[in-house]
Amino acid sequence: MLDLAYDKPVVVGASVHATAAGLPRGKTVDLAWGTVTGGWVIEDYYHFRGKKYSETTATIGQFPVDSSGRLDARFAIPEDYGGVHEVIALIDGKPVAQNGINVTQTFELAPMSGPVGTLIELKVKGLGWRTMESTWVVNWDNHAAGWVSAASTRGSAVARFRAAGPVGDHIVNVYTGWQGQSYLNYEQSPVADLPRPRFTFHTTAGGTARAAYAERYQPQVIPKTEVQVANAKLALAPAQGIVGTRAMLRGEGFPPDTSLQLIWETSVGSRVAVSGFVPQENVIGQVKVGSDGRIDFPVTIPQDLGGLHGLALRRGNDLLARAFFVIETNIVSISPASGPAGTPVRIHLNGVGWTEYDNIYVATYDNAYMGYACGFNSQGDVVINFTATGEPGEHLIDLYPGIYEGPPNESQQLYRLPQLTYADDHPGNKIPALRFTFEVTPPAGRRTTTPAPAIHADPLRDSMLNR
Numbered sequence: 001m002l003d004l005a006y007d008k009p010v011v012v013g014a015s016v017h018a019t020a021a022g023l024p025r026g027k028t029v030d031l032a033w034g035t036v037t038g039g040w041v042i043e044d045y046y047h048f049r050g051k052k053y054s055e056t057t058a059t060i061g062q063f064p065v066d067s068s069g070r071l072d073a074r075f076a077i078p079e080d081y082g083g084v085h086e087v088i089a090l091i092d093g094k095p096v097a098q099n100g101i102n103v104t105q106t107f108e109l110a111p112m113s114g115p116v117g118t119l120i121e122l123k124v125k126g127l128g129w130r131t132m133e134s135t136w137v138v139n140w141d142n143h144a145a146g147w148v149s150a151a152s153t154r155g156s157a158v159a160r161f162r163a164a165g166p167v168g169d170h171i172v173n174v175y176t177g178w179q180g181q182s183y184l185n186y187e188q189s190p191v192a193d194l195p196r197p198r199f200t201f202h203t204t205a206g207g208t209a210r211a212a213y214a215e216r217y218q219p220q221v222i223p224k225t226e227v228q229v230a231n232a233k234l235a236l237a238p239a240q241g242i243v244g245t246r247a248m249l250r251g252e253g254f255p256p257d258t259s260l261q262l263i264w265e266t267s268v269g270s271r272v273a274v275s276g277f278v279p280q281e282n283v284i285g286q287v288k289v290g291s292d293g294r295i296d297f298p299v300t301i302p303q304d305l306g307g308l309h310g311l312a313l314r315r316g317n318d319l320l321a322r323a324f325f326v327i328e329t330n331i332v333s334i335s336p337a338s339g340p341a342g343t344p345v346r347i348h349l350n351g352v353g354w355t356e357y358d359n360i361y362v363a364t365y366d367n368a369y370m371g372y373a374c375g376f377n378s379q380g381d382v383v384i385n386f387t388a389t390g391e392p393g394e395h396l397i398d399l400y401p402g403i404y405e406g407p408p409n410e411s412q413q414l415y416r417l418p419q420l421t422y423a424d425d426h427p428g429n430k431i432p433a434l435r436f437t438f439e440v441t442p443p444a445g446r447r448t449t450t451p452a453p454a455i456h457a458d459p460l461r462d463s464m465l466n467r
Contacts (some may be wrong), residue, residue, distance in 0.1 A: 003018070003099070011077065011104055012103065020068070023069045024065060030061075033059070035081065037054055040427030045428075049407055058237060061077070062085070077103055084102055084103075085100065105126040108123045109199040117394070118162060121156065128155065145421055146418030147177070149421050165393050166203065169202050169378065175193060178416040180413055209396065212334045212435070214329065218430040220240055225324070229253060236299070236323035237250075239324060239325055240325065241326075243301055244329065247301060249296075249298075249311065249323065254293050256289060259286050261289045265279065265310035284299075287313060306326075308324050339439075341391075341440050342389075345385070347399075349375075350381050350382070356403065356404050358426075360375070364397070366395055381402060392438050393439070396404050399434040403419070
């Protein structure tokens with residue numbers, strides 16, 4: 001028997017005292033930690049296949065057996081998925097004793113106060129990989145703000161959302177809910193022992209939330225440039241940015257004094273139409289190769305879907321080379337930015353993605369779920385219309401990454417909801433949240449209120465600021 005002593009509940013970082021008797025004297029015990037590897041599964045860049053895990057073990061450490069045949073070891077719970085883990089004692093590679101330990105979840109909220117628009121972080125550790133321990137839901141004042149996961153990050157992640165008004169205390173509840181909906185009578189659930197933390201955030205007066213901004217894009221995974229000409233080289237810089245980015249295509253070693261077609265590779269169609277969608281090639285330029293075999297060609301990234309695109313060089317039907325560019329979603333405008341309750345509001349985006357995991361954004365209004373918007377059918381150009389509501393003051397519209405659909409053999413309730421752990425645990429591309437503020441002004445009686453001017457983002461300036 002491997003005896004494990006620890007304080008409950010057992011959380012990441014907690015100290016464990018492991019003892020065993022009757023072991024071969026003078027031997028060394030390897031303590032192994034039973035766990036899993038895996039997470040979200042993406043195939044062929046486009047398809048989202050849900051989650052997949054496989055069992056494995058990790059080394060905790062090596063410890064001596066004393067002259068009486070006793071093991072006396074201490075270790076800390078590693079940062080890992082929550083739930084039950086085996087702890088196995090091995091001597092010469094063979095198990096001689098084992099036990100299990102149930103790691104529970106921890107939640108930390110910071111800050112605890114601030115004005116409207118304050119970015120709040122909910123840090124989680126020990127989220128499980130098993131179904132009932134894998135997904136939590138954040139409720140703000142009894143409204144569902146979004147779901148929290150750490151499927152690909154070994155149980156640790158940070159959920160991000162903003163403080164909404166009015167001034168005063170707001171209750172933040174974190175519920176279990178494996179399909180993205182809060183399980184309210186959790187005391188009667190099969191997993192009643194799991195934590196359901198509650199926090200109070202105090203929204204203070206003062207401060208002004210930013211009107212419209214996209215959080216910083218993380219660098220995306222870009223395939224290596226393909227070159228079919230011996231000893232030739234090709235590079236595109238930058239290789240990531242918004243629609244309208246000015247990039248430079250440079251190469252050497254290509255056939256001198258030739259004219260090559262520059263092809264922009266994309267997809268067109270719809271996921272829900274009978275005709276479906278297909279890849280498409282658009283000629284966007286003629287590239288003149290110099291007498292020395294060099295290429296220096298400026299490229300303006302066209303209006304198109306967000307995500308990965310190929311830039312191919314062709315001579316007739318022959319592919320000579322292909323570089324790649326990732327389009328980031330960009331805020332074009334919110335119009336108007338203020339007005340009385342009942343004002344029609346329009347948000348305009350471009351560069352919204354096309355894969356099963358990045359072609360939608362899911363909207364909340366003051367941390368309450370509002371709906372989702374899809375960018376595929378309109379080639380990444382998205383317009384969202386809604387009506388301003390609420391008391392006079394600043395109101396928040398936040399667009400979070402979601403997942404359009406999961407595997408056909410899974411329930412679809414979890415998807416098309418705001419994923420608050422988007423920055424750490426979104427499958428595939430790590431796309432950011434988009435943040436907006438609308439100011440509801442006092443009613444002006446029968447007088448017509450002049451809407452505030454539209455806020456138009458400068459794509460190139462915003463791209464530089466976001467970096």
